[in-house]
Amino acid sequence: MSILLYLVKASACTLAFYTVYGLFLNRLTFFGLNRWYLLTTMVLSFIIPIMHFSMARQISAGTDVIPDEHLNTGMATIGAAISHPSAVDTAWTVPEILLYGYVVVAVLLGIKLCVSILKLLVLGHKQGMGQHQFTVVKQAAVLHNSSFFHMIFLKNDLDTAEEEVVIKHETEHIKRFHSLDIMLMEIAKVVLWFNPAPYLYRKSMEQVHEYEVDAAVTAQYNRKDYAGMLLKLSGFNAPALVNNFSGSQLNKRVNMLFTKRSKRVKKSLYVFIVPVFAALIWFLCVDRVYAQSILPTNTFTVVIDAGHGGKNTGVVVNGINEKDVVLELAKAVKSAGDANGLNIILTRNNDESLSPDERVSKKADLFISLHANGVYKGAKSPNGIMAITSNRQGNPLSTLLAGTCLAELGKLKGIAVSADVKTQRIKVLEPTTRPSTLLELGYMTNPSDLRFITNPDKQAEIALAIVNGIKQYQAKTK
Numbered sequence: 001m002s003i004l005l006y007l008v009k010a011s012a013c014t015l016a017f018y019t020v021y022g023l024f025l026n027r028l029t030f031f032g033l034n035r036w037y038l039l040t041t042m043v044l045s046f047i048i049p050i051m052h053f054s055m056a057r058q059i060s061a062g063t064d065v066i067p068d069e070h071l072n073t074g075m076a077t078i079g080a081a082i083s084h085p086s087a088v089d090t091a092w093t094v095p096e097i098l099l100y101g102y103v104v105v106a107v108l109l110g111i112k113l114c115v116s117i118l119k120l121l122v123l124g125h126k127q128g129m130g131q132h133q134f135t136v137v138k139q140a141a142v143l144h145n146s147s148f149f150h151m152i153f154l155k156n157d158l159d160t161a162e163e164e165v166v167i168k169h170e171t172e173h174i175k176r177f178h179s180l181d182i183m184l185m186e187i188a189k190v191v192l193w194f195n196p197a198p199y200l201y202r203k204s205m206e207q208v209h210e211y212e213v214d215a216a217v218t219a220q221y222n223r224k225d226y227a228g229m230l231l232k233l234s235g236f237n238a239p240a241l242v243n244n245f246s247g248s249q250l251n252k253r254v255n256m257l258f259t260k261r262s263k264r265v266k267k268s269l270y271v272f273i274v275p276v277f278a279a280l281i282w283f284l285c286v287d288r289v290y291a292q293s294i295l296p297t298n299t300f301t302v303v304i305d306a307g308h309g310g311k312n313t314g315v316v317v318n319g320i321n322e323k324d325v326v327l328e329l330a331k332a333v334k335s336a337g338d339a340n341g342l343n344i345i346l347t348r349n350n351d352e353s354l355s356p357d358e359r360v361s362k363k364a365d366l367f368i369s370l371h372a373n374g375v376y377k378g379a380k381s382p383n384g385i386m387a388i389t390s391n392r393q394g395n396p397l398s399t400l401l402a403g404t405c406l407a408e409l410g411k412l413k414g415i416a417v418s419a420d421v422k423t424q425r426i427k428v429l430e431p432t433t434r435p436s437t438l439l440e441l442g443y444m445t446n447p448s449d450l451r452f453i454t455n456p457d458k459q460a461e462i463a464l465a466i467v468n469g470i471k472q473y474q475a476k477t478k
């Protein structure tokens with residue numbers, strides 16, 4: 001999965017979860033539950049996009065499978081000519097510009113966050129005085145009455161009663177580890193800086209913290225006197241990282257002090273997280289794979305193997321993994337093959353690790369393993385598609401299969417294709433005796449090749465070329 005796609009999915013999750021909070025939970029007085037809702041859903045928003053499930057649906061034999069619209073490309077008839085390597089386009093694509101722009105802003109915001117943390121730590125170290133399990137920093141103008149982890153910052157013009165209440169308030173923040181929540185929200189703002197949801201999460205988390213602590217403090221102090229003190233000591237010069245005793249959203253805090261507590265039955269509203277979570281999983285994480293339950297006896301079966309998987313990512317360039325690219329290509333080949341009367345079996349439909357024996361275990365007429373190349377040494381990476389057969393298998397039909405696939409791939413415009421079938425030791429091909437080949441569908445370390453093989457339209461063209469290569473092999477072996 002590309003970085004940009006992951007960020008879009010994570011943003012969608014935060015927006016969905018926060019919509020539920022804003023509509024149903026925001027006004028409830030279950031402050032502890034609201035806090036954990038915000039924390040849990042923020043963490044889930046970053047986990048859900050990396051989850052992946054496949055759902056197989058059986059269809060009867062002979063059912064028409066409508067091909068993807070990208071497959072209707074009107075490519076030329078079968079031939080043996082191999083195209084000449086095309087010129088390498090070195091211009092940046094829109095996704096690359098967006099990715100680099102995103103990274104620049106995220107890095108700058110990350111640096112700003114680190115500097116803010118460092119300033120607070122330095123201030124606490126230089127001026128702090130240890131008291132029990134926390135440090136008190138008394139100063140006139142640097143910060144307002146606030147806290148950050150174990151440090152409590154106090155204005156030096158407080159009287160004894162005011163100082164006691166402020167310390168009690170900030171101690172409640174410390175005991176509840178509220179600064180950890182704030183740090184999580186600030187990190188989310190850095191990662192998803194383009195998305196409004198983390199900023200809303202951060203504001204709501206600050207609000208919930210203050211409601212929670214105000215409720216704890218007013219269990220020991222008069223509410224009216226406490227509300228008056230909040231208004232008297234109001235101030236807004238505290239940085240975003242601290243828990244401010246009487247800063248922003250002060251009117252809401254005072255109103256909440258005198259708001260009637262929510263009825264327990266309203267806790268049932270928190271179950272709204274379940275359908276939202278299920279919907280996000282369904283739309284963002286589930287691939288629906290269609291398979292025929294009964295196949296005609298004359299169906300030509302081909303195993304298409306998406307190389308790598310699981311912890312074995314293959315080549316990684318700009319956050320794009322080879323295992324993900326070839327899985328998308330394998331799925332495209334299946335769609336094209338099904339639409340052209342072939343029975344295509346995929347060795348994997350999701351991100352899983354398979355041994356060579358597991359990859360070739362399915363019975364079929366042909367076996368094709370899809371990969372992408374990568375060379376990190378040198379200023380300029382080689383480019384182009386190539387086909388390889390196993391030098392230990394020695395099956396002449398494998399060479400024929402590789403050649404027919406190259407012939408069709410050679411008709412593609414925009415990527416170079418090698419005319420020669422290479423032979424070397426290929427571990428994934430060795431366990432099988434059926435005709436087989438490994439297709440290296442371009443160099444991920446070459447910018448032009450990478451753009452080509454990650455473009456959905458081009459992936460569809462590659463898939464149709466491979467299917468036409470298989471059909472050409474069928475014609476020559478009848």
